[in-house]
Amino acid sequence: MKLLLILPILIPLATAAVCLLFWRQRAVQRLISTLGSAAHLAAALVLLWTVRQDGIFATQLGNWPAPFGITLVADLFSAIMTVLGALMGFAVGVYSLGSMDRDRESFGYYSFFHFLLMGVSGVFLTGDLFNLYVWFEVMLMASFVLLALGGEKPQLEGAIKYVALNLISSALFLTALGILYGMAGTLNMADLSRQISTEIHTGVVSTLAMLFLVAFGIKSALFPLFFWLPASYHTPPVSVSAIFAGLLTKVGVYTLIRVFSLLFRQDVAYTHTLILVIAGLTMVTGVLGAMAQNEFRRILSFHIISQVGYMVMGLGLFTPLALAGSIFYIMHHIIVKTNLFLVSGVARRLQGSYQLDQLGGLSQSAPGLTILFMISAFSLAGMPPLSGFWAKLILVKASLDITGYLIAATALGVGLLTLFSMVKIWAAAFWGEPPPAAEAARAKLTPTKKLALYLPMIMLGLLTVTIGLMSQPFFELATSAAGQLLNPADYIQAVLKGIK
Amino acid sequence: MEVLTAIVVGGLFGAGIYLLLSRSPARLIIGLVLLSNAINLLIFVAAGLVRGKPPLIPTGALRAVEATADPLPQALILTAIVISFGVLAFALVLFSRTFKSTAATSLDEMKTTDT
Numbered sequence: 298m299k300l301l302l303i304l305p306i307l308i309p310l311a312t313a314a315v316c317l318l319f320w321r322q323r324a325v326q327r328l329i330s331t332l333g334s335a336a337h338l339a340a341a342l343v344l345l346w347t348v349r350q351d352g353i354f355a356t357q358l359g360n361w362p363a364p365f366g367i368t369l370v371a372d373l374f375s376a377i378m379t380v381l382g383a384l385m386g387f388a389v390g391v392y393s394l395g396s397m398d399r400d401r402e403s404f405g406y407y408s409f410f411h412f413l414l415m416g417v418s419g420v421f422l423t424g425d426l427f428n429l430y431v432w433f434e435v436m437l438m439a440s441f442v443l444l445a446l447g448g449e450k451p452q453l454e455g456a457i458k459y460v461a462l463n464l465i466s467s468a469l470f471l472t473a474l475g476i477l478y479g480m481a482g483t484l485n486m487a488d489l490s491r492q493i494s495t496e497i498h499t500g501v502v503s504t505l506a507m508l509f510l511v512a513f514g515i516k517s518a519l520f521p522l523f524f525w526l527p528a529s530y531h532t533p534p535v536s537v538s539a540i541f542a543g544l545l546t547k548v549g550v551y552t553l554i555r556v557f558s559l560l561f562r563q564d565v566a567y568t569h570t571l572i573l574v575i576a577g578l579t580m581v582t583g584v585l586g587a588m589a590q591n592e593f594r595r596i597l598s599f600h601i602i603s604q605v606g607y608m609v610m611g612l613g614l615f616t617p618l619a620l621a622g623s624i625f626y627i628m629h630h631i632i633v634k635t636n637l638f639l640v641s642g643v644a645r646r647l648q649g650s651y652q653l654d655q656l657g658g659l660s661q662s663a664p665g666l667t668i669l670f671m672i673s674a675f676s677l678a679g680m681p682p683l684s685g686f687w688a689k690l691i692l693v694k695a696s697l698d699i700t701g702y703l704i705a706a707t708a709l710g711v712g713l714l715t716l717f718s719m720v721k722i723w724a725a726a727f728w729g730e731p732p733p734a735a736e737a738a739r740a741k742l743t744p745t746k747k748l749a750l751y752l753p754m755i756m757l758g759l760l761t762v763t764i765g766l767m768s769q770p771f772f773e774l775a776t777s778a779a780g781q782l783l784n785p786a787d788y789i790q791a792v793l794k795g796i797k
Numbered sequence: 798m799e800v801l802t803a804i805v806v807g808g809l810f811g812a813g814i815y816l817l818l819s820r821s822p823a824r825l826i827i828g829l830v831l832l833s834n835a836i837n838l839l840i841f842v843a844a845g846l847v848r849g850k851p852p853l854i855p856t857g858a859l860r861a862v863e864a865t866a867d868p869l870p871q872a873l874i875l876t877a878i879v880i881s882f883g884v885l886a887f888a889l890v891l892f893s894r895t896f897k898s899t900a901a902t903s904l905d906e907m908k909t910t911d912t
Contacts, residue, residue, distance in 0.1 A: 448898070475870075478843065
């Protein structure tokens with residue numbers, strides 16, 4: 298039991314460390330990275346299965362009892378996120394075997410990739426706010442290096458914006474932590490949840506809630522704090538973009554949901570209404586930004602922002618169905634968005650560009666890629682029967698249930714505009730004639746590279762279709778996860794075991 | 798003592814944010830340094846200052862007899878110092894690399910990846 302909570306952190310750490318030992322031996326690193334990410338995925342799946350069977354469970358590191366020691370705790374939401382993180386690690390890890398260039402592989406790409414996964418798992422599994430900060434920094438440090446690795450000029454410029462804004466976000470987070478500790482004398486989340494609900498004045502708590510909202514809002518790219526994202530996500534190699542797009546903003550959303558369902562829930566009318574307004578604005582600005590773009594990855598980057606709006610919208614509504622909708626949306630979105638970035642990488646490999654006007658005719662030259670793009674893009678836009686349709690349906694239903702007509706209308710309108718962007722990519726890159734320049738740039742893929750590139754995309758594509766066609770088990774999982782979030786008593790009991 | 802430290806924290810925050818708002822990359826970094834120092838002091842003062850009372854329990858007793866200094870904020874600050882040291886070292890190298898490849902002395906000149 299105890300080991301299960303530690304393994305999703307330990308396996309990436311071991312993988313990264315062993316990769317460092319084989320510095321510059323690319324073949325060995327590639328093998329270790331693949332094995333490590335497969336083991337990581339297996340450990341995460343066992344964790345999810347155990348939590349599903351036995352409920353929330355926690356472990357105290359070094360056997361110091363909570364709230365003194367550092368707690369690792371997995372409820373269903375954490376376990377789902379850990380599995381998604383590991384799944385993306387596996388998919389993008391395999392994809393990297395076919396897409397990453399020789400130099401970056403030699404200079405520690407795989408090590409930092411697994412350090413990133415370790416940080417992500419740590420954020421999901423920790424039960425202590427300061428420990429959460431430390432995992433955030435582990436994740437950020439690895440992401441800084443991955444973003445700048447290679448040192449191309451656009452990469453460095455993008456990295457500066459990414460680094461500066463994320464450091465400011467961490468600074469705000471740490472400020473809030475310091476004040477919170479001064480007030481409550483503890484940073485264990487279960488203990489804090491108990492204390493905030495009984496002892497502390499709401500005025501100060503609301504101020505702290507806003508500090509956390511801004512800090513995590515920067516990390517999850519909420520309106521109006523998202524500007525670092527479209528300025529940096531399109532600059533690194535595509536597998537780095539894909540893992541960032543799939544996981545990093547969603548880590549921010551995870552912490553928002555965790556903090557605003559466990560700690561700051563005594564003034565829901567104020568905090569969660571504000572979150573709902575921000576969610577609406579995030580959706581609209583993101584999708585409008587995407588319409589103005591003509592580069593494959595920039596369009597996708599702006600759509601990350603608009604989709605984060607949907608996930609946060611469920612938190613803003615704060616009903617069981619809405620939270621379930623958020624969790625379902627995260628599951629759907631991570632898979633689909635990562636896959637779209639992976640598709641854009643293959644398109645670039647085949648025709649030599651991310652610019653839509655330099656792409657064309659992919660539906661004839663790469664029919665398999667076209668089908669994969671179609672599945673993911675239409676799922677993102679919310680076409681039935683794909684996963685995005687159910688995700689949007691749950692959220693819209695949840696907002697109509699509590700007569701939130703404006704936010705429901707916004708969600709539907711943004712869905713339509715998303716479809717517009719996807720059709721734009723479709724018409725420019727997949728239909729039409731290939732531009733003359735593309736013929737010269739076209740690279741032939743060797744069969745092994747093709748396997749490494751297509752296998753993860755097919756896996757994620759099949760998952761999207763599966764979630765769409767058999768959404769019931771996934772929806773039930775999301776519903777029980779949301780139930781646990783809305784009843785913090787179980788979480789507190791699992792961590793503190795009745796300690797007064 | 799607490800009032801004085803609080804004023805210092807406020808001053809450091811103000812100076813840090815002022816520097817963050819300027820266009821020069823070097824000032825941005827210094828701003829981040831000041832900000833992280835301000836936060837470390839903030840954690841220290843928010844948790845309450847106790848002078849000359851180490852958290853030691855006399856032999857034979859189960860708990861401390863009188864109120865002692867809280868050791869946890871110091872552990873938190875130590876961790877935060879180490880993290881900010883590492884992150885700032887990285888940021889410095891990143892900025893100097895960027896300066897070498899773009900020769901930009903103002904953040905306004907780094908707009909090629911913006912939208």
